[in-house]
Amino acid sequence: MAFELSKTDISAINDFVADLRLKATEVQTALGVFNGTVHEELSTLNSAVVEYNELLGNARTIIEDARDAAQGEYDDKSERWQEGERGEAVQEWLNELEGLELDDMELYEVEPLANFDPAHSNALEELPTEPSY
Numbered sequence: 001m002a003f004e005l006s007k008t009d010i011s012a013i014n015d016f017v018a019d020l021r022l023k024a025t026e027v028q029t030a031l032g033v034f035n036g037t038v039h040e041e042l043s044t045l046n047s048a049v050v051e052y053n054e055l056l057g058n059a060r061t062i063i064e065d066a067r068d069a070a071q072g073e074y075d076d077k078s079e080r081w082q083e084g085e086r087g088e089a090v091q092e093w094l095n096e097l098e099g100l101e102l103d104d105m106e107l108y109e110v111e112p113l114a115n116f117d118p119a120h121s122n123a124l125e126e127l128p129t130e131p132s133y
Contacts, residue, residue, distance in 0.1 A: 002130075004129055010129055013124050013125075014125075017121045017124050017125045020124070021118065024116060027116045027118075031113055031115065031116055035112040038110055042109075045108055049105050049106075049107055049108065050107070052105060056104060059102065060102045066097070067094060067097040070093075074087070074090050
């Protein structure tokens with residue numbers, strides 16, 4: 001037995017190299033389209049998040065203004081009223097308003113997929129066909 005690849009094996013490997021290079025081009029093209037589409041969609045998504053955060057900020061302002069006004073009225077009441085049933089209920093409500101978490105959403109980040117490295121075809125092409133003695 002000879003320690004070498006047969007002509008048939010070498011021919012098949014060369015065919016695989018050619019096919020892999022064609023497929024690698026398709027993968028690169030699809031990857032570029034995918035990354036471009038993701039970037040466009042990410043931009044659309046983050047625009048919606050910015051608009052959402054603007055609305056949320058408006059709601060937050062209304063709640064804060066209402067809470068501040070109610071807190072002012074509460075503070076103007078007598079200590080006896082504040083310690084009474086209604087005063088305690090108002091204080092609990094004010095605490096709920098104070099504790100309401102209406103933080104802005106974070107913008108989304110997506111890294112593009114890495115470029116495809118068609119090293120397989122190069123490795124097959126550079127494969128020695130026989131041992132080097």
